[in-house]
Amino acid sequence: MHIDVNNAFLSWSAVYYLLKGSKIDIRNTYAVIGGDEKNRNGIVLAKSMYAKKKGVVTGETLYSARKKCPNLKNYPMNYPFYQKMSYKLFSLIKKYTPDIEIASIDECYLDYTKVKNMYGDEIEFAKKLQKEIYEKLKFTVNIGIANNKLCAKMASDFTKPNKIHTLYDNEIKEKMWPLDVGDLFGVGKKTAEKLKIMNINTIEDLAKSDPLKLYPYFKNQATYLIKIANGIDDSEVNSDDVENKGISNEITLPKDIDNCLELDKYLHALSEKVSLRLRKEKKYANVIAVIIKDNKFKRRTHQKKLDNPTNSSIEIYEISKKILRQMFKDDEVRLIGIRLDNLTEENIKQISLFQSIESEIKDEKLDKTLDDLKSKYGKDIIKKAGVISLKDKESSNGL
Numbered sequence: 001m002h003i004d005v006n007n008a009f010l011s012w013s014a015v016y017y018l019l020k021g022s023k024i025d026i027r028n029t030y031a032v033i034g035g036d037e038k039n040r041n042g043i044v045l046a047k048s049m050y051a052k053k054k055g056v057v058t059g060e061t062l063y064s065a066r067k068k069c070p071n072l073k074n075y076p077m078n079y080p081f082y083q084k085m086s087y088k089l090f091s092l093i094k095k096y097t098p099d100i101e102i103a104s105i106d107e108c109y110l111d112y113t114k115v116k117n118m119y120g121d122e123i124e125f126a127k128k129l130q131k132e133i134y135e136k137l138k139f140t141v142n143i144g145i146a147n148n149k150l151c152a153k154m155a156s157d158f159t160k161p162n163k164i165h166t167l168y169d170n171e172i173k174e175k176m177w178p179l180d181v182g183d184l185f186g187v188g189k190k191t192a193e194k195l196k197i198m199n200i201n202t203i204e205d206l207a208k209s210d211p212l213k214l215y216p217y218f219k220n221q222a223t224y225l226i227k228i229a230n231g232i233d234d235s236e237v238n239s240d241d242v243e244n245k246g247i248s249n250e251i252t253l254p255k256d257i258d259n260c261l262e263l264d265k266y267l268h269a270l271s272e273k274v275s276l277r278l279r280k281e282k283k284y285a286n287v288i289a290v291i292i293k294d295n296k297f298k299r300r301t302h303q304k305k306l307d308n309p310t311n312s313s314i315e316i317y318e319i320s321k322k323i324l325r326q327m328f329k330d331d332e333v334r335l336i337g338i339r340l341d342n343l344t345e346e347n348i349k350q351i352s353l354f355q356s357i358e359s360e361i362k363d364e365k366l367d368k369t370l371d372d373l374k375s376k377y378g379k380d381i382i383k384k385a386g387v388i389s390l391k392d393k394e395s396s397n398g399l
Contacts, residue, residue: 001109001110001112001122001126001143001144001145001152002103002107002108002109002110002143002144002146002149002152002153002155002156003089003093003107003108003109003110003129003141003142003143003156004106004107004141004142004143004144004156004157005089005106005107005139005140005141006139006140006141006142006160006161006162007027007046007048007161008046008082008105008106008139009033009045009046009077009082010026010027010031010032010033010046010047010048010075011027011139011140012078012081012082012085012139013026013033013075013078013081014026014027014139015085015137015138015139016078016081017075018138026048026073026075027048027049028048028050029048029050029073030048030050030051030054030069030071030072030073031047031048031050031051031072031073031074031075032044032045032046032047032048032051032056032062032065032072032073032074032075033045033046033047033074033075033076033077034062034065034074034075034076035076035077042061042062042063043059043060043061043062044056044057044058044059044060044061044062044065045058045077045297046058046297047065051065051069051072054068054069054072055068055069056068056069056072058296058297059295059296059297062074082105082106083105085137085139086105086106088137089106089108089133089137089141090102090108092132092133092136092137093108093110093129096110096115096119096125096129097110097111097112097114097115098239099111099114099115099237099239100237100239101149101237101238101239103300104298104299104300104301105299107156109149109152109153109237110237111236111237111239112125112145122145123145123164123166126143126145126164127164129143130143130162130164134162140161140162141162142156142157142160142161142162142163142164142165143156143163143164143165144156144157144158144164144165144166144167145164145165145166145167145168146166146167146168147168147169148231148232148233148234148235149233149235149237150185150186150228150231150232150233150235151167151168151169151172151176151231151233152167153185154167154176154183154184154185154231155167155175157183157185158175167231169231172230172231173204176203176231177202177203177204177207178202178203178204179202179203180192180201180202180203181195181196181200181201181202181203181205181206181229183203184203184206184228184229185228186224186225186228186329187206187225187228187329188329188330188331189330189332190258190330191218191221191225191329191330194217194218195225198213198214198217203229204229206225206226206229207226207229207230209225209226209229211223211226214226246285246287246339246340246341246342246343247274247277247278247281247285247339247340247343248274248289248291248337248338248339248340249270249273249274249277249337249338250270250291250335250336250337251266251269251270251335251336251337252334252335253266253333253334253335253336256295256332256333256334257332257333258330258331258332258333260321260324260325260328263324263333263336264321264324266336267290267317267320267321267324267336267338268317270320270336270337270338271313271314271316271317271320271338272313272317274316274338274339274340275311275312275313275316275340276313278311278340278343279311281343282345283311283343283344283345284309284310284311284343284344284345285306285309285310285311285316285340285341285342285343286305286306286309286341286342286343286344287303287304287305287306287340287341287342288303288304288306288316288319288320288323288338288339288340288341289301289302289303289304289323289338289339289340289341290302290303290320290323290324290327290336290337290338290339291335291336291337291338291339292324292327292328292331292333292335292336292337293333293334293335293336294331294332294333294334295332295333295334297334299335300327301339302323302326302327303323303339303341304319304322304323305342306319309344316338316340320338
C-alpha cells in the first residue's frame with residue numbers, strides 16, 4: 001500500500017487553526033500556504049481546491065496567484081506542526097505493522113502481506129485505516145493498493161481526495177497504460193519531453209518500446225524505463241530505522257538546478273560542514289543520506305549504509321555524489337542536504353586487500369589540520385578548491 005496525505009501542508013495548517021479555535025476550515029476557502037514575498041519563498045507551496053479552481057498553481061508567485069484570485073489568503077508554513085502530524089500519522093499506522101517505509105513527510109509504503117492473515121481483505125483494511133486517520137487526526141489520505149511499491153504509488157495518485165485505488169498486475173494494461181507517459185512515477189519532465197519527441201506519448205507506448213531504440217537517448221536507463229512502464233518493481237518496503245540523533249545540513253539553492261555536476265559543488269560544501277561537526281563530536285557515521293526537494297516541493301531522501309564508519313570530508317563527499325546520481329531523475333532541485341546517521345564513537349574498520357590504509361591516514365591528517373586552522377583563525381581561513389566557487393565566487397571576493 002502507498003498512503004499519501006491529501007494536500008498535506010494546507011490540510012495540516014487547517015487542522016492547526018481549528019485546534020486553536022478557528023471557526024473557519026481554510027480547506028473550504030480561497031487559501032494558499034506560501035512564504036515571505038520579500039524573498040525567494042514568496043511562492044505558493046500548497047493551495048486549496050477553491051484556489052485551484054481559480055487557476056492558482058503550486059510554484060507560482062503569490063503576486064501572480066492574487067491576480068487570478070483577488071480573495072486569496074496566504075497562510076505561513078508551520079513546519080514544526082507538520083512534523084508533529086507526520087509523526088502521529090506514522091505512529092498510527094505502525095500500530096498495525098512495523099513494516100512501513102517513510103518516503104517523505106506526508107507519505108509512506110506499507111507491506112500488508114505479512115499481516116493480511118490478521119486483518120483480512122486489504123481493501124476493507126484500507127477503508128478502516130482511512131476512516132481512523134480522519135476521525136483521530138482530522139485529515140484525509142489516499143491509499144493505493146498493488147502488488148509492488150511502484151504500482152501502489154501510481155494507484156494512490158489516480159483521483160483525489162480521500163480515495164482508495166487498486167492497481168494489481170492484471171489491471172496495469174487497463175488502468176495505467178492509457179496514462180500520459182509523464183504521469184509514470186520515475187519519469188521526470190525532461191525524460192517525458194524526450195520520449196514525446198520520439199512519439200512515445202502514453203505509458204503503453206513506452207511499455208512496448210524497443211530498448212535498442214531508446215538506448216542512444218537514455219543509455220542504461222532505457223531498460224529501466226520500459227520495466228517500470230510494464231509495472232515491474234522488485235524493491236521491498238524498507239522499514240529499517242537509523243538512529244535518530246544524526247547530523248544534517250541543508251541549503252535552499254539560489255536557483256533551481258537540474259544537473260548533478262552543478263549540485264556537486266553544494267554537496268562538497270555540505271560535506272565539509274557536516275563532517276566538521278562530526279569530528280568536533282568525536283563521532284563517526286555509519287549511514288550517509290542525501291536529501292533533495294524539487295521545484296514542486298516534493299522531498300526525497302536516499303541513504304547508504306557504509307561498510308566502515310567515517311568522519312572524512314572526502315569520503316562523505318564522494319559517497320554523497322554516488323547517492324545523488326542514484327536518486328536523480330531529471331529533477332529541478334530547489335534544496336539539497338546531507339544527513340549523517342547511526343553515529344558511533346568507535347572507528348572499527350574492515351580493511352579489504354584493495355584499500356589503502358596510508359591514503360585514509362593522510363585524509364584524516366588533512367581533515368585534522370583544516371579543523372585546527374579553522375578553529376584558530378575562523379572557518380573562512382581556508383577551503384578546499386571545490387568549495388571556493390560557491391560563496392567566494394558569488395561574492396567576487398576570492399580567498
